[in-house]
Amino acid sequence: MRNLKAELQRALEQALALLGVEESVDVPVQPTPPDRPGDYGTPVAFSLARVLRRPPAEIAQELAARVCLPPGVVGAEAAGGYVNFTVGLGELVRAATEPLRPPAPVGRRVLVEHTSVNPNKELHVGHLRNIALGDALSRILRYAGYEVQVLNYIDDTGRQVAETLFAVERYGLRYDGVTKYDHWVGQAYVRLHREMEDPRLREELEAGVRAVLHRLEAGELRSAVERVLRAQLDTMWRLGAEYDALVWESDLVREGLLQQALALLEHTPYVQRPREGKYAGALVMDTSSFVQGLEDPYLVLVRSDGTATYPAKDIAFQFWKMGLLQGLGFRPFTRQPSGRLLYTSHPEGDRSVRFGGCEETINVIDATQSYPQRVVRTALAVAGRPDLAEGAHHLAYETVTLEGRRISGRRGHTVSVDEVLDEAHRRARAVVAEKNPEHPDPESAAEQVGIGAVRFAMVKTEPRRQIDFRWEQALSFDGDSGPYVQYAHARAASILRRAEEAGVLTEEPDFAQATEYERPVARALLDFPDVVAAAAAQRTPHVLAQYLLDLAAAWNAYYNARRPDGSPATPVLQAPPGLRGVRLALVRQVRDVLRTGLELLGVPAPEVM
RNA sequence: GCGCCCGUAGCUCAGAGGACAGAGCGUUGGCCUCCGGAGCCAAAGGCCGCAGGUUCGAAUCCUGCCGGGCGCGCCA
Numbered sequence: 001m002r003n004l005k006a007e008l009q010r011a012l013e014q015a016l017a018l019l020g021v022e023e024s025v026d027v028p029v030q031p032t033p034p035d036r037p038g039d040y041g042t043p044v045a046f047s048l049a050r051v052l053r054r055p056p057a058e059i060a061q062e063l064a065a066r067v068c069l070p071p072g073v074v075g076a077e078a079a080g081g082y083v084n085f086t087v088g089l090g091e092l093v094r095a096a097t098e099p100l101r102p103p104a105p106v107g108r109r110v111l112v113e114h115t116s117v118n119p120n121k122e123l124h125v126g127h128l129r130n131i132a133l134g135d136a137l138s139r140i141l142r143y144a145g146y147e148v149q150v151l152n153y154i155d156d157t158g159r160q161v162a163e164t165l166f167a168v169e170r171y172g173l174r175y176d177g178v179t180k181y182d183h184w185v186g187q188a189y190v191r192l193h194r195e196m197e198d199p200r201l202r203e204e205l206e207a208g209v210r211a212v213l214h215r216l217e218a219g220e221l222r223s224a225v226e227r228v229l230r231a232q233l234d235t236m237w238r239l240g241a242e243y244d245a246l247v248w249e250s251d252l253v254r255e256g257l258l259q260q261a262l263a264l265l266e267h268t269p270y271v272q273r274p275r276e277g278k279y280a281g282a283l284v285m286d287t288s289s290f291v292q293g294l295e296d297p298y299l300v301l302v303r304s305d306g307t308a309t310y311p312a313k314d315i316a317f318q319f320w321k322m323g324l325l326q327g328l329g330f331r332p333f334t335r336q337p338s339g340r341l342l343y344t345s346h347p348e349g350d351r352s353v354r355f356g357g358c359e360e361t362i363n364v365i366d367a368t369q370s371y372p373q374r375v376v377r378t379a380l381a382v383a384g385r386p387d388l389a390e391g392a393h394h395l396a397y398e399t400v401t402l403e404g405r406r407i408s409g410r411r412g413h414t415v416s417v418d419e420v421l422d423e424a425h426r427r428a429r430a431v432v433a434e435k436n437p438e439h440p441d442p443e444s445a446a447e448q449v450g451i452g453a454v455r456f457a458m459v460k461t462e463p464r465r466q467i468d469f470r471w472e473q474a475l476s477f478d479g480d481s482g483p484y485v486q487y488a489h490a491r492a493a494s495i496l497r498r499a500e501e502a503g504v505l506t507e508e509p510d511f512a513q514a515t516e517y518e519r520p521v522a523r524a525l526l527d528f529p530d531v532v533a534a535a536a537a538q539r540t541p542h543v544l545a546q547y548l549l550d551l552a553a554a555w556n557a558y559y560n561a562r563r564p565d566g567s568p569a570t571p572v573l574q575a576p577p578g579l580r581g582v583r584l585a586l587v588r589q590v591r592d593v594l595r596t597g598l599e600l601l602g603v604p605a606p607e608v609m
Numbered sequence: 610g611c612g613c614c615c616g617u618a619g620c621u622c623a624g625a626g627g628a629c630a631g632a633g634c635g636u637u638g639g640c641c642u643c644c645g646g647a648g649c650c651a652a653a654g655g656c657c658g659c660a661g662g663u664u665c666g667a668a669u670c671c672u673g674c675c676g677g678g679c680g681c682g683c684c685a
Contacts, residue, residue, distance in 0.1 A: 033628060043627045046665060056665075081665085082628065118685090159685055282683055293612030294681055303683040310685050370613065371680055398614075398678080435647065449647085461622060464614060466678065472634090473621070477647055479633040480622080487647045495644050534625075546623055549632075560640085560649040568643045587644095609647080 001529060002095035005029045007070040008040055008085055015067040019059070021048065031523060037077065038084030039092065039523060045081045056081030089519060090511035096522035097509070097585040100592055103533070106145040111321050111356070112138045114364035115236060115243070116153040119228045120164035121186030123235050124414035125469045126366070126400045126407045132458035133397055134364035135241040136541035136601045143600055144536035149355055152236075152243045153317065156225045157250050158310075160189070162213040165224055167192035170208060180418060181231035186409075193410045219250050219347070233334075235417050239451060240602045242336045245343040245355050247328070252316055254347060255327050258308055261316035261379075262301060264324070270382045271301070280304065290378040291371075299375055311372050315379040322380070322388045323357035330355060360391040362539060367396040367464070395539055397463035404468055415469065424450030424475050431477055432609065439608065448604035449483050450475075455603050456482025460545040480549055482603050485594060488552035491559065492591035493607040495572055499584055502573060509585045510578030517561050517570050518586055524554040525586075528593050532600070541601055548597045555590045 012027045025047060032041045045060040052059060060078035067076050067083070072091030077084055087095075114134020117127050134150075142148045155161070167173075167188035175184060196205055215221050229246075236242075252258060262283065265271045270286045281304030288297035301312040319325045329349025333342045343353060363373060373394040380389040400407065407414050429446035432439055439445055457474045461467060477483040499505040531547040561569040572583040598605040 028625095028627080030627080036628070041628085043666090046627075049665065080628075155685080279683075284683090291612085291681095295611070296681080300683045305683080307683090309683070366679095367614070368679060372685095374613095396614085401678095431647065436645080462615095465622080466615075467621090470621090476634080479647095481633085481647085483647055484633090487645080491645055491648085498644060538625085542623085543625095546632090549623090553632080556648055557650090559644085560646095562640080562650085566640085566642080571643050573644050609645095 001098045001100060001526060003529065004070070004073070004087060004092075004095060004526060005040060005530070008042075008073070011067050011070055012042060012044060012063070012083075015063055016044075016048075018066050019048075019052070019062060021051065023051075025051075031527070032084055036084070037079065037086065038075075039087045039519075041079075041082045041084040043082055045078075045083065049081075089514045089516065092526075093514040093518050093522045093582060093586060094509075094511045096525040097589045100528070100589075100596060102143055103145045103529070105147070107147075108360060109147045109149070109358040110141055110360040110362065111149045111151060111358035112141070112362045112364065113151045113153055113321075114138070115241065116155070116365070117232060118155055118158060118160045119225050119232065120161045121189050121228075121409055122180065122182040123232060123417040124407055124409065125402065125417065125420060126414075128239075128417050128420065128454065129397055129400050129458045129467070130364055130366065131236060131239055131241050132455045132602065133395065133463060133541065135239070136455075136459050136544075137362065137364070137395065137539060139600045139602060140532065140535050140541060140544065143596075144532060146536070149245070149358065150243045151321075151355065152246050154225070154229060154246050154248045156222070156248050157213070157216045157253065159209070159213065161225060161228075162209050162216055163192055164189040164228075165216075165221060166205075166208045166212040169212070170205075180234075182228050182235075183231075183416065183418070185228055190410065190412050217250060217253065219254065222248075222250070230334075235421075237337050238421060239417070239455065240604070242338060242340050243342055245330060245345070246333060247317065247345045247355075249313060249317075251328060251345040251347065252313060252320070253308075255329075257320055257325050257327060258313060258316045260325050260327075261319045262308075262312065264319065264383045265301065265315075265379065268382050268384070285375075285379070285382060287375060287378050290381060291374055311375050314372060314376050318361070318363075318376045318380065318392065319383070320356050321358060321361045322385075322392065323359075324380075324383065324385065324388065326356070327351070328356065329353075358391075359388070360393070362393045362395050364395045364397070367398050370394065370396050393539065395463060398466040401466065401468045403470070420454060420474065421450060423471070424454050426450075427475055428453070428477070428483075436609065445606055445609045448606045449477065449486060449609055452482035452486050452598070452603040453477060454482075456485070456545060456601065459541045459601055460549075462542050463540055482598075483609075485548045485552045485598060486603070486605060486609060488555050489591060489594040489598065489605050490607060490609045492555065492587050492594065495587050496584070496591060497607075499573060504573065504580060505584065507577065507581040507584060509581035511582055513576075513579040514582050515570075515579070517558060518582065521551075521554050521558045521586060521590065524551045525589055525593055527551075528597070535600075544597055545601060548594060548601075551590070551593060551597075555594075 009027050009029045027044050029042050032038045045056040048059050049056045060081050060083045064076040064078040064083050072088050074088040075086040115131050138150045164185050273283050282300050283302035284298040284300050328345045329351045330343045330353040331346045331349040333344035336342050377389050377392045425446050428449035432442045432445050535544045563569045595605040
């Protein structure tokens with residue numbers, strides 16, 4: 001697609017040279033507000049006023065007169081201090097309908113870690129936000145030209161897993177074969193936590209959990225963990241998320257990465273092993289020169305009993321991600337629904353299958369983990385690699401609450417992802433039956449709409465805003481919703497189908513016949529490349545989601561446009577030859593951009609719904 | 610106490626220092642003369658938390674205050 005903004009920017013820079021501006025100034029080019037003349041404008045004259053010591057309006061006048069217009073731009077006029085450009089209608093629509101091409105590779109490797117759910121219970125709505133964000137961001141970065149690795153961390157030596165497996169053992173539970181497996185083990189976990197509230201049983205239960213923990217660390221219970229993991233993966237896949245590799249915490253430890261990471265830190269001036277006082281016998285890191293606002297800047301890496309803390313393992317993982325450490329083996333784990341192979345770290349894995357070693361990492365983890373994430377970053381600097389610390393990002397999203405309360409897996413105050421998706425499917429199924437009773441495959445459409453509604457709701461707001469999960473909101477099918485965008489897409493697809501039936505699909509467009517009705521849609525289409533670039537640069541999918549809503553709205557308005565006498569203003573198939581070609585090209589581009597954008601968000605784009 | 614994040618319409622939210630602050634939901638009133646009404650058009654609704662400051666220009670940047678969320682364990 002032609003980049004008119006960039007061309008105008010260059011033209012303005014040249015014009016500035018003619019005006020005698022030598023130093024390089026930033027030349028912003030922005031779309032003009034609605035109901036203003038022109039398509040693009042610049043306020044650059046304001047910032048020049050000081051340099052040139054002349055009033056902005058005068059500078060704008062002269063700029064408008066002197067600027068050499070790119071082809072197809074038919075006018076430049078000064079309005080106050082602004083210079084506004086009008087693009088010829090035909091050229092605007094032609095530019096907007098040029099085939100979409102993904103950006104060229106940028107030659108940067110970026111590693112995205114997301115999901116990373118404890119393998120001990122079913123996924124809940126809090127995880128939903130993590131997966132929706134992480135998956136969308138991975139897709140966006142990949143499209144934007146990055147070489148992306150998507151990792152899902154399996155904390156198989158954590159307390160939660162130990163508690164769950166211990167509970168199953170203690171209660172002598174046998175799988176009923178009916179309940180989804182992750183839900184089934186999750187029940188045992190909740191049951192154990194109820195029992196743990198009894199102080200008399202505390203010690204006995206604690207001993208049992210510790211015993212399981214040791215077996216986990218020895219890798220003895222891997223297949224039990226794997227069974228839970230596979231059930232969870234079914235939910236992740238149903239959401240449309242896929243990964244490149246699973247990294248097991250036990251492998252990180254067994255392969256000696258933890259020891260290597262500690263060795264890198266140990267001899268730096270920031271890491272010590274105090275002989276007396278509060279931290280006697282432990283290995284601690286002094287973070288005071290990197291993190292402010294801590295009462296106590298010392299962070300324990302290795303406890304006085306010799307066991308490593310969770311942050312220590314996180315640090316080792318981060319070091320590996322950025323190539324500071326090597327040594328994990330990988331082998332194929334399973335094939336994912338799209339056919340993409342999923343690898344897993346494994347003691348017997350192949351060391352030549354290379355993951356990790358990225359100069360940039362994005363850890364998708366909720367904002368309550370900001371401090372540990374900060375520590376991980378700090379550790380890179382402590383290890384003498386402040387350059388790597390620069391590339392270590394934490395995508396901190398705020399937590400999801402449920403009816404205003406914090407989600408608690410232990411107390412069972414949650415709604416599971418499976419439950420949400422089933423309900424979304426049910427509601428969508430009812431709407432499909434009502435709106436499109438002839439639908440050839442209503443179940444599949446309902447699934448796509450349901451998933452789309454849920455995922456879109458999770459990514460349409462800024463990550464750092466807290467969201468409260470509410471059914472009506474997450475499962476809304478109208479207004480600012482996924483199905484609204486999906487519907488706009490299906491409507492465009494439907495017109496193109498009919499055009500094909502009528503044999504006019506490939507009609508040659510005569511852009512000279514374009515009308516003012518096409519202008520807003522064309523302008524919206526031209527924004528797409530910038531939006532994707534912004535989403536990638538800011539590492540947030542919400543800008544793309546907001547854009548898709550705008551584009552869908554512009555397209556729907558176009559579709560429904562009326563002449564002053566009330567007759568349809570923008571028929572496509574009934575339009576005269578030539579204009580019909582223009583409109584078909586526009587509709588095709590609307591469909592393609594909506595589809596591409598939805599795919600980047602991981603929202604299905606059904607042709608019929 | 611210290612640190613990080615958030616305060617924009619009744620509610621949920623957009624708004625890379627630029628033009629009169631925009632959507633959706635809800636409310637009220639309209640639109641099947643077309644290709645999908647999960648749609649469209651219109652109305653009503655604002656001290657952009659408060660007070661200063663920087664700037665030609667501030668919802669946006671800075672400072673202070675107020676309100677809300679989160680974090681600060683030899684837990685994970």
